[in-house]
Amino acid sequence: MSGFLTIALIGLVFVIIYQIAKASEYATILRGEEKINNRVNRTMAWLLVAFFVLGMWGIWKCHTLLADKMLPVSASVQGEAYDTMFNVTLLVTGIVFFITQTVLFWFAFRYQSTGKRTAFFYAHNNKLELIWTTIPAIAMASLVAVGLRNWMSMTAEAPKDAAIVEVIGKQFNWLIRYPGKDGVLGKRDFRKINDADNVLGLDWNDKDNMDDIIAQNGELHIVVNKPVKLIIGSRDVIHDVGLAHFRMKMDAVPGIVTTMWFTPKVTTAQMKEITGNPNFVYEISCDQMCGKGHYSMRGTIVVETEAEHQQWLAKQQSYYAANNAAPAAAPATEAAPEQKTDSVKAITMK
Amino acid sequence: MSNPVIIDGPNLAHGHHVDDAHHAHEHHEQHFITKYIFSMDHKIIGKQFLITGIIWAIIGALFSVFFRLQLGFPNETFPIMEKFLGEWAKGGKLSPEFYYALVTMHGTILVFFVLTAGLSGTFANLLIPLQVGARDMASPFMNMLSYWFFFISSVFMFVSLFVQTGPASGGWTTYPPLSALKEASLGSGIGMDLWLISMALFVVSSLLGGLNYISTILNMRTKGMTMTRMPLTIWALLFTAVLGVLSFPVLLSGFVLLIFDRNFGTSFYLSEIFIGGKALPHIGGSAILYQHLFWFLGHPEVYIIMLPGMGMASEVLSTYSRKPIFGYFAMIISLIGITVLAFLVWAHHMFVTGMSPFLGSIFVLLTLLIAVPSAVKVFNWLTTIWRGNIRFTVPMMFALGFVSLFISGGLTGIFLGNSALDIHLHDTYFVVAHFHIIMGISAFFGMFAGIYHWFPKMFGRFMNNTLGYIHFFLTFAGAYLIFWPMHYEGIAGMPRRYYDYSAWESFKQFDSLNGFISVCAIIVFFAQLLFVVNFFVSIFRGRKVMVQNPWGSPTLEWTTPIRPGHGNWEGEIPEVHRWPYDYKDDGNGNDFIPQTVPLRPGEEAH
Numbered sequence: 026m027s028g029f030l031t032i033a034l035i036g037l038v039f040v041i042i043y044q045i046a047k048a049s050e051y052a053t054i055l056r057g058e059e060k061i062n063n064r065v066n067r068t069m070a071w072l073l074v075a076f077f078v079l080g081m082w083g084i085w086k087c088h089t090l091l092a093d094k095m096l097p098v099s100a101s102v103q104g105e106a107y108d109t110m111f112n113v114t115l116l117v118t119g120i121v122f123f124i125t126q127t128v129l130f131w132f133a134f135r136y137q138s139t140g141k142r143t144a145f146f147y148a149h150n151n152k153l154e155l156i157w158t159t160i161p162a163i164a165m166a167s168l169v170a171v172g173l174r175n176w177m178s179m180t181a182e183a184p185k186d187a188a189i190v191e192v193i194g195k196q197f198n199w200l201i202r203y204p205g206k207d208g209v210l211g212k213r214d215f216r217k218i219n220d221a222d223n224v225l226g227l228d229w230n231d232k233d234n235m236d237d238i239i240a241q242n243g244e245l246h247i248v249v250n251k252p253v254k255l256i257i258g259s260r261d262v263i264h265d266v267g268l269a270h271f272r273m274k275m276d277a278v279p280g281i282v283t284t285m286w287f288t289p290k291v292t293t294a295q296m297k298e299i300t301g302n303p304n305f306v307y308e309i310s311c312d313q314m315c316g317k318g319h320y321s322m323r324g325t326i327v328v329e330t331e332a333e334h335q336q337w338l339a340k341q342q343s344y345y346a347a348n349n350a351a352p353a354a355a356p357a358t359e360a361a362p363e364q365k366t367d368s369v370k371a372i373t374m375k
Numbered sequence: 376m377s378n379p380v381i382i383d384g385p386n387l388a389h390g391h392h393v394d395d396a397h398h399a400h401e402h403h404e405q406h407f408i409t410k411y412i413f414s415m416d417h418k419i420i421g422k423q424f425l426i427t428g429i430i431w432a433i434i435g436a437l438f439s440v441f442f443r444l445q446l447g448f449p450n451e452t453f454p455i456m457e458k459f460l461g462e463w464a465k466g467g468k469l470s471p472e473f474y475y476a477l478v479t480m481h482g483t484i485l486v487f488f489v490l491t492a493g494l495s496g497t498f499a500n501l502l503i504p505l506q507v508g509a510r511d512m513a514s515p516f517m518n519m520l521s522y523w524f525f526f527i528s529s530v531f532m533f534v535s536l537f538v539q540t541g542p543a544s545g546g547w548t549t550y551p552p553l554s555a556l557k558e559a560s561l562g563s564g565i566g567m568d569l570w571l572i573s574m575a576l577f578v579v580s581s582l583l584g585g586l587n588y589i590s591t592i593l594n595m596r597t598k599g600m601t602m603t604r605m606p607l608t609i610w611a612l613l614f615t616a617v618l619g620v621l622s623f624p625v626l627l628s629g630f631v632l633l634i635f636d637r638n639f640g641t642s643f644y645l646s647e648i649f650i651g652g653k654a655l656p657h658i659g660g661s662a663i664l665y666q667h668l669f670w671f672l673g674h675p676e677v678y679i680i681m682l683p684g685m686g687m688a689s690e691v692l693s694t695y696s697r698k699p700i701f702g703y704f705a706m707i708i709s710l711i712g713i714t715v716l717a718f719l720v721w722a723h724h725m726f727v728t729g730m731s732p733f734l735g736s737i738f739v740l741l742t743l744l745i746a747v748p749s750a751v752k753v754f755n756w757l758t759t760i761w762r763g764n765i766r767f768t769v770p771m772m773f774a775l776g777f778v779s780l781f782i783s784g785g786l787t788g789i790f791l792g793n794s795a796l797d798i799h800l801h802d803t804y805f806v807v808a809h810f811h812i813i814m815g816i817s818a819f820f821g822m823f824a825g826i827y828h829w830f831p832k833m834f835g836r837f838m839n840n841t842l843g844y845i846h847f848f849l850t851f852a853g854a855y856l857i858f859w860p861m862h863y864e865g866i867a868g869m870p871r872r873y874y875d876y877s878a879w880e881s882f883k884q885f886d887s888l889n890g891f892i893s894v895c896a897i898i899v900f901f902a903q904l905l906f907v908v909n910f911f912v913s914i915f916r917g918r919k920v921m922v923q924n925p926w927g928s929p930t931l932e933w934t935t936p937i938r939p940g941h942g943n944w945e946g947e948i949p950e951v952h953r954w955p956y957d958y959k960d961d962g963n964g965n966d967f968i969p970q971t972v973p974l975r976p977g978e979e980a981h
């Protein structure tokens with residue numbers, strides 16, 4: 026019932042607005058179109074000015090309201106360059122924005138038709154065109170230069186001493202694999218995946234897998250000030266490892282290995298102090314639509330000191346051990362790697 | 376023809392009455408069905424595209440109201456939604472599956488059905504023959520087919536809304552494997568098949584239309600209408616059609632491969648997938664291949680949406696400033712620049728897919744290059760209104776709004792086109808804000824400017840001005856109120872396409888802002904209904920057009936009768952003697968000289 030009432034009410038409002046609009050049109054015709062048109066023109070010019078002033082006030086207001094809800098300082102070294110570049114771009118585009126919008130609304134107001142004005146016939150000026158082709162071109166070239174310098178450095182090969190962690194997306198959570206003591210991630214094969222005791226399809230013929238640790242709670246532990254390289258993959262559809270606090274992002278694509286590295290520089294504990302939020306946590310958000318649970322595909326990152334990390338690591342059990350209470354006779358002694366082509370092996374380490 | 380107005384241009388041949396009578400006779404006998412349904416008259420086809428587009432726009436916008444309710448008020452229930460959506464909104468709360476379906480359909484409908492078919496379908500059909508001086512399109516029959524393919528495509532898309540597993544729900548980009556595997560999501564079932572069929576038909580419609588537009592512009596211009604005497608609307612529509620003809624087939628090929636992967640066991644896009652408890656046999660495909668094929672259309676598509684608006688805004692700004700468009704040739708060259716670059720930047724949508732960073736850097740360079748022709752256009756528009764004699768009619772308001780939004784939305788593109796910034800902003804609300812302002816709202820403003828401006832030509836009546844002004848200010852203010860704050864959310868890293876943010880420590884602080892945005896979106900939705908009412912009522916009840924050229928515009932469409940019949944001109948098609956922007960004193964107290972007036976002795980051509 027209330028639904029119908031609402032719809033009826035909306036309909037009524039429409040009818041009223043329409044009737045008023047219609048009446049004002051008749052009034053225009055009765056009172057002489059020319060005169061009314063001039064008045065409407067003046068009103069519209071002032072309304073545009075009002076819009077501009079209110080708009081500028083709104084921009085400032087919006088900024089003051091939202092400024093303290095933004096991200097804290099970059100938690101990664103690479104993010105610092107990002108923030109600087111962002112601010113430079115913001116400055117350049119901001120200046121252009123304010124100048125062009127001001128000019129637009131100013132011209133509209135200044136050159137409104139008054140009934141007496143005649144327009145100035147001005148069809149072209151090649152010098153002007155040349156100026157406003159060259160200046161944006163130079164501005165763009167410099168932004169490209171800064172951008173490419175940063176892009177090259179953040180996509181360059183990770184430093185040799187970088188820690189290696191594998192992050193695998195699946196509907197709808199993250200699986201994290203650490204290489205264990207040997208520092209090497211063993212081979213895995215999607216055909217060996219089994220949700221009961223081999224979530225990543227580790228190839229038990231590869232003894233590099235024996236000490237690999239898998240965290241199924243999506244909690245990634247990394248060491249502050251030590252570069253970390255993420256080996257990213259997906260079990261099913263495309264996901265994306267989004268690390269807003271580190272200003273980083275990379276897709277997880279089935280069948281392809283992608284990588285991303287960065288150097289965290291603020292521990293979780295420090296960030297709690299910086300933000301004044303005792304519940305602060307670094308989050309991994311899935312940024313590529315992956316199905317109905319996309320919005321809940323959340324992982325977390327703990328940035329800790331080396332000592333804390335070792336302590337945490339000591340408590341972890343290898344995935345093999347966790348799933349095979351009594352270590353079976355190792356089947357891995359003389360294993361022929363049968364699926365060489367399909368299995369994912371991070372060759373970059375060692 | 377029923378309308379008694381006779382063309383009285385001084386340069387018109389006065390004979391050919393026999394011809395007239397013949398024409399008139401022929402069209403009186405037309406049946407309702409051949410005249411309004413299976414019509415081959417470009418003007419009627421244009422109106423068919425427009426009205427179908429408006430219906431789709433209402434559906435697409437209504438969907439955004441539904442999912443904005445969820446986004447703005449994730450803890451509330453809205454029993455009224457259950458009335459509309461039934462099972463999908465049990466108890467008044469959207470299910471996540473259907474939330475994604477709504478998001479997907481909102482994008483698909485608005486991008487393809489409204490801003491491609493509804494926009495260039497309408498105005499290319501209406502304006503090309505009228506403005507270049509042709510009686511109809513090169514092939515009126517193909518033109519009719521173009522509409523009917525679009526209609527069938529619409530039917531398939533509409534049907535997909537009602538299937539049990541819901542319509543496609545993998546985002547309007549429908550990336551595989553999500554869209555390829557039925558196990559991956561409910562919407563990847565029959566809904567996705569219908570989506571693909573619909574889109575394939577849509578491509579056919581778009582190609583039939585586009586080829587026709589190009590050949591009409593190139594071959595059917597009236598005497599004297601050289602390419603450089605064409606209005607900028609026609610230039611813009613020409614390049615729009617070129618973009619469509621060259622890029623839609625690539626999209627179709629991408630869809631065909633997807634259909635194969637879905638139904639015939641091929642592995643073009645699929646490799647090493649474990650889903651639904653089992654490993655699939657697919658090996659060796661590349662999910663990234665689809666993205667290349669998709670964005671090879673997807674990016675030109677952005678310009679397919681933008682260019683008609685640019686052309687119409689140019690025309691409207693010039694008309695109501697009573698001044699020629701500034702830098703006519705620069706405008707054409709920048710259109711060419713945009714068209715060429717449009718094909719060379721597609722991979723900027725894929726910086727973080729794991730594509731080679733070196734390749735990425737080339738796309739950064741080419742992408743930011745587009746800023747140059749875009750900037751040229753903005754400066755030319757600004758100079759066009761400088762020292763003009765501006766009449767703030769409703770179309771002029773929308774054209775000014777178009778420029779404002781084009782600047783705002785264009786500048787944020789500079790952030791996203793630079794891969795080193797995109798790496799953080801990609802797939803956040805910053806992207807949502809950027810493309811909604813530029814190819815959503817700004818393109819719509821171009822379209823509204825066109826509708827209000829050419830409505831008298833389409834229906835022989837005016838739309839209501841007061842409603843038009845209300846519509847303008849509500850939409851203009853609403854657009855900024857909705858999308859400006861979204862930039863902040865995006866800079867804070869808030870991902871797009873989330874159903875609920877309340878579990879996220881990093882993004883939940885925006886919940887009241889999301890509520891505010893939703894309220895604005897709903898108000899703007901109702902403001903659009905005001906336009907719809909105005910549009911349909913004015914067709915039958917609007918103030919009648921009494922003069923042939925109500926806006927004082929020099930272009931050819933205003934030399935036709937007030938309600939032109941099929942064939943457009945009674946008698947001979949007028950000859951063109953000058954460029955379309957001669958806003959100068961004609962010696963008789965008019966501030967413009969129609970294109971059909973010969974140059975006066977000693978007068979220089981533009």
